[in-house]
Amino acid sequence: MKENSIPEPNHFLEEIVAADLAAGKYESILTRFPPEPNGYLHIGHSKSICLNFDLAAKYGGKTNLRFDDTNPSTEETEYVESILADVRWLGFEPANIYYASNYFDQLYEWALQLIRMGKAYVDFSTPEEVAAMKGTPTEPGTPSKYRNASVEENLEQFERMRKGDYPDGHCTLRAKIDLAAPNMHLRDPYLYRIKHAHHHRTGDKWCIYPMYDWAHGQSDSIENITHSICTLEFIPHRDLYNWFIEQLGIFPSKQYEFARLNLNYTIMSKRKLLQLVKEHHVSGWDDPRMPTISGLRRRGFTPESIREFARRVGVAKRENLIEFSLLEFCVREDLNKRALRRFAVLRPLKVVVTNFPEDQVEWLETENNPEDPEGGKRPIAFARHLWIEQDDFMENPPPKYFRLSPGNMVRLKSAYIIQCEAVVKDDAGNLTEVHCRYIPESRSGADTSGLKVQGVIHWLAEGHTQTAEVRLYDRLFQVEDPAAEADFKQALNPNSLEYIPNALVEPALHVANAQDYFQFTRLGYFCLDPDSTEDKKVFNRTVTLKDSWSKGQKK
RNA sequence: UGGCCCAUGGUGUAAAGGUAGCACAGCAGAUUUUGGUUCUGUUAGUCUGGGUUCGAAUCCUCGUGGGCCAACCA
Numbered sequence: 001m002k003e004n005s006i007p008e009p010n011h012f013l014e015e016i017v018a019a020d021l022a023a024g025k026y027e028s029i030l031t032r033f034p035p036e037p038n039g040y041l042h043i044g045h046s047k048s049i050c051l052n053f054d055l056a057a058k059y060g061g062k063t064n065l066r067f068d069d070t071n072p073s074t075e076e077t078e079y080v081e082s083i084l085a086d087v088r089w090l091g092f093e094p095a096n097i098y099y100a101s102n103y104f105d106q107l108y109e110w111a112l113q114l115i116r117m118g119k120a121y122v123d124f125s126t127p128e129e130v131a132a133m134k135g136t137p138t139e140p141g142t143p144s145k146y147r148n149a150s151v152e153e154n155l156e157q158f159e160r161m162r163k164g165d166y167p168d169g170h171c172t173l174r175a176k177i178d179l180a181a182p183n184m185h186l187r188d189p190y191l192y193r194i195k196h197a198h199h200h201r202t203g204d205k206w207c208i209y210p211m212y213d214w215a216h217g218q219s220d221s222i223e224n225i226t227h228s229i230c231t232l233e234f235i236p237h238r239d240l241y242n243w244f245i246e247q248l249g250i251f252p253s254k255q256y257e258f259a260r261l262n263l264n265y266t267i268m269s270k271r272k273l274l275q276l277v278k279e280h281h282v283s284g285w286d287d288p289r290m291p292t293i294s295g296l297r298r299r300g301f302t303p304e305s306i307r308e309f310a311r312r313v314g315v316a317k318r319e320n321l322i323e324f325s326l327l328e329f330c331v332r333e334d335l336n337k338r339a340l341r342r343f344a345v346l347r348p349l350k351v352v353v354t355n356f357p358e359d360q361v362e363w364l365e366t367e368n369n370p371e372d373p374e375g376g377k378r379p380i381a382f383a384r385h386l387w388i389e390q391d392d393f394m395e396n397p398p399p400k401y402f403r404l405s406p407g408n409m410v411r412l413k414s415a416y417i418i419q420c421e422a423v424v425k426d427d428a429g430n431l432t433e434v435h436c437r438y439i440p441e442s443r444s445g446a447d448t449s450g451l452k453v454q455g456v457i458h459w460l461a462e463g464h465t466q467t468a469e470v471r472l473y474d475r476l477f478q479v480e481d482p483a484a485e486a487d488f489k490q491a492l493n494p495n496s497l498e499y500i501p502n503a504l505v506e507p508a509l510h511v512a513n514a515q516d517y518f519q520f521t522r523l524g525y526f527c528l529d530p531d532s533t534e535d536k537k538v539f540n541r542t543v544t545l546k547d548s549w550s551k552g553q554k555k
Numbered sequence: 556u557g558g559c560c561c562a563u564g565g566u567g568u569a570a571a572g573g574u575a576g577c578a579c580a581g582c583a584g585a586u587u588u589u590g591g592u593u594c595u596g597u598u599a600g601u602c603u604g605g606g607u608u609c610g611a612a613u614c615c616u617c618g619u620g621g622g623c624c625a626a627c628c629a
Contacts, residue, residue: 011568036629071628127627134625137557141625172627182558184625193627212629235560236624257560259622264566270629312578314568316561319622323566326579336592371592402590411588444588456588522589549590 007058011315013051013256017059017227029061029226033087033094034216036068037079037200039270040285040292041086043306043327047261050310052229053092064223065094069101070215072199080200082285086293090303096223100215101201103222107210108162110218110248111173111191115154119247120191121146122157124171133179134187140180141187147176161194164207168194173208177243185240189213217241220253228253231260232317261313262321265475266291267482281492282476288529288540289476289496299473300517300527300542302338305331321481328543335517335525335542340368343380343413343458344505344520344539346470348387350433351459353418356384361461364444366414369519378508382415385462387504389522392457393434395423398553402455404434410455413521417442417451458521465504468537471529472498505537512537519545 006022009015020026031052035041041049056063065087069075087094114120123130123146135141149157158173160166173192181187191214196207217240220228228241238255245252262268273290276282285292288299296306309330313322343366362382369375388404397405404410409419416438424433442449474496482488505520512518512528520526524544532538 015571034629038629068629074628130627131625136625139557169627184558187625190627195627209627211627216629232560233623234629236558259561312567314578316568318561318567320567323580326567329579332591341589366588370589400590413588415588417588447588453588455590458589519589519591522591545589545591547590552590 012317013055013227013229013258013315014058016256017055020226021059026226029056029059030064030095030224031056031061031227031229032064032066032220032223032225034066034068034100034219034230035083036071036074037076037083038071038074039079039274040082040294042268042270042273042293043263043266043291043296043309044261044268045086046090046293046306047310047313048229048231049087049090049092050307051258051315054311055227055229061226062095063092064096064098064225066098066100066219066223068212068216068219069099069199069201070210070212072195072197072209075200077200082294086297089297090293090306098219098223099201100210100219101199103215103219104202104206104210106222107215107218108208111158111210111214112155114175114191114247115158115173116151117247118151119176120173121149121154121176122161122171123147123174123188127169130172130174134184135179137182137184143179144174144188147188158192161192161208162206164196166194168196170194175214175244183236183239185213185236186243189240213237213240214244217244217253217255218248218250220255221245221248221251224251225253228255230255230257232257232319257317258315259317259319261310262319262481262483263291263324263327264321264480265324265477265482267477267488269483272483272488275489279489281489288471289473291476298529298540300335300525300540301327301331302334302517305334308334324475331543332525332546335519337371338369339517339519339525340375341366341370341519341521342506342509343460344468344470344503344509344523344526345387345389345458345460345465346500346503346523347390348460348504349390349393349431350462351386351388351418352433352435353384353386353438354421354435355437356382358384360384361464364415366444380414380506381461381464382412383461383463386412387460387462387465388412388434388457392455393420393431395431402453402549403457404436404455409439409451409453410457411442411453412459413456414444415459416440416444417449417453458523460504460506464507466507466510466537467502468505468509468539469531470500470503470526470539470541472500472541474498503539505539509537509539512539517542 009018033052053063133142172190174188177186190211192208286294286298363379365377392403418436418438422435439449476496477491478493479491482491485491518526525542526539529538529540
């Protein structure tokens with residue numbers, strides 16, 4: 001690649017790649033996304049996925065997906081499948097799909113090599129003993145009594161570990177590095193532990209499994225990964241990463257670290273997300289309130305909006321807590337352009353148009369998407385009996401209330417202007433009907449009435465509706481940073497989900513497909529939930545529309 | 556009190572010794588048959604103290620604040 005063809009970098013990792021390319025250090029770059037298949041991917045992972053794939057694509061390289069499956073007790077095939085599906089849904093296709101477990105044989109050979117070099121030993125100390133012998137950050141560690149066993153002895157014991165002569169936890173293989181190192185990770189780290197567990201890929205072939213540090217850098221090296229990008233908490237591991245590669249004399253992959261994504265009002269810990277699932281605080285990993293990719297997908301977020309979000313949050317090394325409103329902005333921006341407009345009345349209030357004939361239906365039309373000139377129009381029925389949103393009528397309105405109230409006029413979108421003449425209440429004093437007259441000369445597109453009204457509301461004609469269930473979501477937690485709470489579950493928002501079992505929607509929604517994105521006019525963006533049946537559709541609210549009215553009211 | 560990483564408006568992120576910019580959020584206005592969209596304007600920032608320099612967000616340094624590290628997790 002010629003120097004003048006190297007794209008302009010936009011963040012420090014791109015600068016590193018651009019500089020490496022300019023210096024001729026690599027002909028092309030290779031990155032990897034290395035999830036552990038012990039849970040579903042979340043929005044934080046999407047930052048890492050976009051970073052790795054986009055970085056490689058921008059600089060003419062490729063990206064592998066590698067499952068970091070070195071711990072059989074927490075990993076499952078279900079997670080492998082969901083991760084791959086999520087990566088693809090986001091719009092990325094890995095150059096290769098690999099597993100760290102593919103390299104178990106090689107890793108084992110390298111462990112033997114390290115033992116022969118006198119740089120690894122089998123230790124029969126208990127975890128507590130090892131912890132004590134590690135010292136503290138200010139005091140050096142003390143050597144284990146097994147540290148100076150002969151190469152032959154270590155080879156023999158490691159072979160017995162591998163053969164299954166010992167129960168779980170009986171001993172470990174440790175690297176012999178530096179017990180006085182200020183970096184605690186260099187104080188003779190564990191390489192292998194015994195786990196008589198069934199592995200999702202290798203089955204029962206092994207009863208010893210490599211630790212992260214022993215597996216990760218070498219896996220990168222085997223694949224010739226040039227830039228191994230991980231999060232900040234792995235910074236102290238970098239010395240170890242380099243040490244192993246140097247000792248083995250293998251391809252020198254390099255590790256770089258960036259700050260992971262944090263989103264306010266939610267959590268990113270897979271452990272905690274698993275807890276929410278297992279304890280049924282949510283319906284599953286794909287509950288639309290979850291920050292998982294599958295949850296966001298079910299909620300109605302588009303892959304494009306998530307990629308745009310990942311681009312906008314930037315890449316740097318300082319800790320951050322991104323505002324949820326940025327994600328909302330990204331999805332609204334995308335959905336505004338593509339979502340089909342439809343009328344839906346969530347909480348119906350009956351309107352009787354007193355001067356419209358009882359048995360007549362007038363067919364009007366309204367646009368499918370005002371942002372899309374090619375979007376076309378659809379017919380809507382107008383009749384004497386209508387439904388409007390309860391929120392769109394107030395008997396005693398505050399100042400600047402533009403909707404319907406006694407004596408006031410409002411435009412029924414794409415139809416007529418109506419004026420409220422009377423309200424009807426039941427014996428208990430509850431509002432049951434609003435009586436209005438319509439202005440025949442005010443028909444949309446043919447308005448000769450000369451009237452100016454400020455409010456425009458959505459509506460449906462009685463008998464020309466379908467009943468649907470609508471699910472409204474709010475933030476899952478009521479505090480900005482639930483992870484900082486003593487008990488994050490105490491911070492759960494009890495009102496994060498509201499069911500509206502009998503909302504009215506226009507008949508056109510009967511043919512809604514799972515991949516459709518809708519805007520229920522004036523209410524927000526919605527999508528079809530997989531819980532839908534032929535008889536009853538279920539819609540999820542992705543996000544509300546921006547609402548400068550209710551915002552002003554709350555003040 | 557060992558080592559490492561970090562510090563720019565409310566939130567993110569640029570500025571590689573030379574006018575502190577952009578986005579989101581906020582506020583105000585214009586347009587609008589979605590109180591949406593679009594457009595315009597606007598509020599608000601270099602953690603503190605020293606030093607180097609003609610000139611410091613940037614380099615050095617004393618602090619301060621935040622984060623990470625002593626799992627048979629990744």
